[in-house]
Amino acid sequence: MITVAFLLVLLIVTAVTTVVGGGPTGPVGALALVSGVFILFFCAGIYVAAALGVLGLLAGFALSDRPLYLFIGEVIWIPSVNFVLVAVPLFLLMGELLLRAGLSERLYRALNLWFGKLPGGLLHTNIVSCAIFSAIAGSSVATAATIGSVALPYFERTRYSPRMVLGSLAAGGALGNLIPPGITFIVYGLITETSVGKLYIAAFIPGFVMAGLFMLVILVYALWFGTPVVEERVSWSARFRSLWDLMPTAVLILVVLGTIYAGVATPTEAAALGVLGSLIFAAFARKLTLDVVHASARSTARTTSLIGLIILAGFVLNYVLSSLRLPQALAGMVKELALPAWGIMLIIIGFYLALGTFMEGFSMIITTLPVVFPVVLALGYDPIWFGVIITMLIEIAMISPPDGTVMYVLQGMRIRPGPITDVFVGVTPFVLVYIAGVILMMVFPDIVLWLPRVLR
């Protein structure tokens, strides 16, 4: 529904602006044609990679008299061996290992001693443990699955509303990619030639602002409706003893994020160290078996391949489009529009929100960035800032009903069964706050840009 409404708005805006600013020119017509065919492919359920690649080939045949397809080999070899992209399988591997090594159990128990007393109790623990786990894992699904598997049994004996429990876990999971290190930033950095390290620095404050806003939602909810209070007294010595349980996590964060922020290691190197750290941690936890490593390796390879194929096909399309100079033409046209920059940015944000209700995050950025990014630059926005915004939009996609993997992972973990609509209802306030967060970063871009500027 959102999609249809949004497309209508977009159509009207385009119609009005073309009337105001003169008729469409050659390259724009071509771009409209390309987009039209693309939408057709999508509706037909073509594999995202095949849709991108074949569209690139077709556009090359139809719109250029040069044999562009002869260069595909080089075009796909270059991203295949990109050192920055190597970080993707390594972060995936790290997440897979941690998921199987049981790190989250101790993390959750320890944090609960600290946050259990606040109004909203365990719900805060959900958000905080997800946020902390996000600082070592680069994926939202891994974060939600890892913390969810530990948290849900805790709620078994309590009277917390299952909607709120599931909603807070989904929201916490959706911090997975935003709080560095995240895989989305690597892919964004690759496509837009932006420094991944800088993106990680920029996402630091927004990540914790979002976690804070989520806790605020819980606080308001708890004060309004009331939540069960933990009766037992927790002594301060127990609290400080619990810090020991946070050690492995703290060490991993230091190894991965610390080395990136200190400028000692590139994201790829930090990811490799993270894998090493996870292996050592799993060994200490007596979980390091051949089976665990094998299952993690296998799953990593599969996910890397499916992301890789989309990236390679995306590069083919990107190559053809830029040979035809289409994105540049579009960027030029948008600049001439009678709309203010923030108006166009709002349209772009609306476009991603609509897309996110039915499309998966990676495909979303790889398909759209080659065209959207030049426009964003032409409007004068900072590429680092936009990287953070687009990652937030992808995270919103992960938890916006009806189509978000994170929500289905949590639904599958429920101990007492219930309808999926519980998750939908529970996550809604958090989705709205997430969108408010995007607007907040738009109005105050310094939340994103301050830290990279200071650390330069």
Add this chain to the structure above:
Amino acid sequence: MRRRLLTLLERLRAANELVGRVMNDAAGWLFVVCALFVSFDVLARKFLGVSSQATVELTGYMLAFGIAWGLCDALTTRAHIRVDVIVNKLPLALKVWAHALALSFLAVLAFFFVWRAWAVALESWEFNAHDSSALRVPLVVPQALWALGITAFFVLTVLMLVEVVILLSLGRRVQVERMLGPRTLQEEADEALEAAGVSRGAGS
């Protein structure tokens, strides 16, 4: 005749899928090796002042290898991503044709990838090209391995496509749906749970 061909194709595809699984495992373990190699390189550089001087190149080749060699298994396990909101709502009779169309597009893409990937490898061979790392790796080696992975993927798409066409001509739609039907969100969720379950089961 068609049935006999179908049996043959099924066997060929099963063989290809097995090869794909082994290739995927190889790719996965290479990533483990890659992580250890990069870690070792970073630590050696910091503490011993030595480095392989070829980390960037070698890990890049590992990535290219990994992407290419995992493609088959991702297709077998129906992991490659499609936008299936509309397709899922179609009646089976139409849905199977959408599957066939999607697969044929994938085969076309794979064909261009294979053709041009081998051209790149061949060119490196002809010009005896080496990378600029300390090891001076002849580029044809990683490029040929990469092209080999894409080739296996292309062969699998073609085998599956022929099989689907025969199945459709025999009216066996359910089989096509089982082979190519998109993974449901439930299946994806189950997979994540299974992984998390390993730790839960072993932990308590």
